[in-house]
Amino acid sequence: xxxxxxxxxxxxxxxxxxxxxxxxxxxxxxxxxxxxxxxxxxxxxxxxxxxxxxxxxxxxxxxxxxxxxxxxxxxxxxxxxxxxxxxxxxxxxxxxxxxxxxxxxxxxxxxxxxxxxxxxxxxxxxxxxxxxxxxxxxxxxxxxxxxxxxxxxxxxxxxxxxxxxxxxxxxxxxxxxxxxxxxxxxxxxxxxxxxxxxxxxxxxxxxxxxxxxxxxxxxxxxxxxxxxxxxxxxxxxxxxxxxxxxxxxxxxxxxxxxxxxxxxxxxxxxxxxxxxxxxxxxxxxxxxxxxxxxxxxxxxxxxxxxxxxxxxxxxxxxxxxxxxxxxxxxxxxxxxxxxxxxxxxxxxxxxxxxxxxxxxxxxxxxxxxxxxxxxxxxxxxxxxxxx
Ligand SMILES: Nc1nc2c(ncn2[C@@H]2O[C@H](COP(=O)(O)OP(=O)(O)OP(=O)(O)O)[C@@H](O)[C@H]2O)c(=O)[nH]1
Ligand SMILES: [Mg+2]
Ligand SMILES: [Zn+2]
Numbered sequence: 001x002x003x004x005x006x007x008x009x010x011x012x013x014x015x016x017x018x019x020x021x022x023x024x025x026x027x028x029x030x031x032x033x034x035x036x037x038x039x040x041x042x043x044x045x046x047x048x049x050x051x052x053x054x055x056x057x058x059x060x061x062x063x064x065x066x067x068x069x070x071x072x073x074x075x076x077x078x079x080x081x082x083x084x085x086x087x088x089x090x091x092x093x094x095x096x097x098x099x100x101x102x103x104x105x106x107x108x109x110x111x112x113x114x115x116x117x118x119x120x121x122x123x124x125x126x127x128x129x130x131x132x133x134x135x136x137x138x139x140x141x142x143x144x145x146x147x148x149x150x151x152x153x154x155x156x157x158x159x160x161x162x163x164x165x166x167x168x169x170x171x172x173x174x175x176x177x178x179x180x181x182x183x184x185x186x187x188x189x190x191x192x193x194x195x196x197x198x199x200x201x202x203x204x205x206x207x208x209x210x211x212x213x214x215x216x217x218x219x220x221x222x223x224x225x226x227x228x229x230x231x232x233x234x235x236x237x238x239x240x241x242x243x244x245x246x247x248x249x250x251x252x253x254x255x256x257x258x259x260x261x262x263x264x265x266x267x268x269x270x271x272x273x274x275x276x277x278x279x280x281x282x283x284x285x286x287x288x289x290x291x292x293x294x295x296x297x298x299x300x301x302x303x304x305x306x307x308x309x310x311x312x313x314x315x316x317x318x319x320x321x322x323x324x325x326x327x328x329x330x331x332x333x334x335x336x337x338x339x340x341x342x343x344x345x346x347x348x349x350x351x352x353x354x355x356x357x358x359x360x361x362x363x364x365x366x367x368x369x370x371x372x373x374x375x376x377x378x379x380x381x382x383x384x385x386x387x
Pocket of ligand 2: 223268
């Protein structure tokens, strides 16, 4: 909802624009053919097809971002710091603001994009925390939480598990305890927008200068949480279907929402199963008790099944690693290994495509040269060139 978002225009400093970004922008725009005054710094609040809504401090502008995409540089993402160039009207073509450059990301929440081709999609950029969210109005799905934690850790931000709808659970403490068991080193917080439980703590995490991204199924109350913190209806929220308890994907864009007297929340559409993107580090952070044993195995290529001297299996036998955790870790590891194979396969294929293309171009070039020299000879025979 661009109109609603565009009403909110935080100033540049509270957007997170700092000296380092100013230096980057000056370098990025050096030598560009426009008046320096026409280049405006900002932060991307929402991305839609071909356009990005950018908070520039004074304003919220809709900047064309198609050219950045076509140059195969980076796809703009919500939370990106950027430079917008607006030459103003009157110079003919290409009027209107254009996204000219995107700053290197300090952190990025990424998933594998839908589709056959292995490629990443950035869900949110330059974030400090990721809220891994789960509704307490339904059974806990521990595997889902672990998968989301891998993605969250991999982003470079800090994950926090936020269990929503605490008012709808009969035993909140038991749920919190069982999530704590699978989230070592991660804060686990139960909240309710109905009773107000946990909202103070959420507000602390979204302190000024901080940006939080939210991850979770449709209908678990992401947008409702945003509204609770912005004390106004900013985000549209939706009912959950009574038949199967599923949300209806009320939020359809990824939005950077300023919290009054605070930082930013990035609301996202619900994701059912988030695909991992090159997340070995996130996997290690999520399963530290396993990652810690792997280097102690006797064989470097140990698969931790029945090899002699396997430290992981020894830890399982000692009850230090639950069998279930090991199995999930293995599944996730296999998913990442398969992705690597697919990436190599794609690289090989596009390499041979490039080679074939280059060969064809060389052939074309050769036959052009032959044609040219034949016509040169004809011209010579007729006595003289074009001149
Ligand atoms: N009981 C209870 N219901 C809640 C709470 N928070 C949200 N809800 C309800 O859950 C439903 C879905 O909330 P949304 O905020 O739209 O969910 P969402 O995660 O943004 O969903 P998508 O935008 O589809 O991804 C709404 O009917 C909310 O009123 C809560 O703390 N307690
Ligand atoms: Mg929503
Ligand atoms: Zn082993």
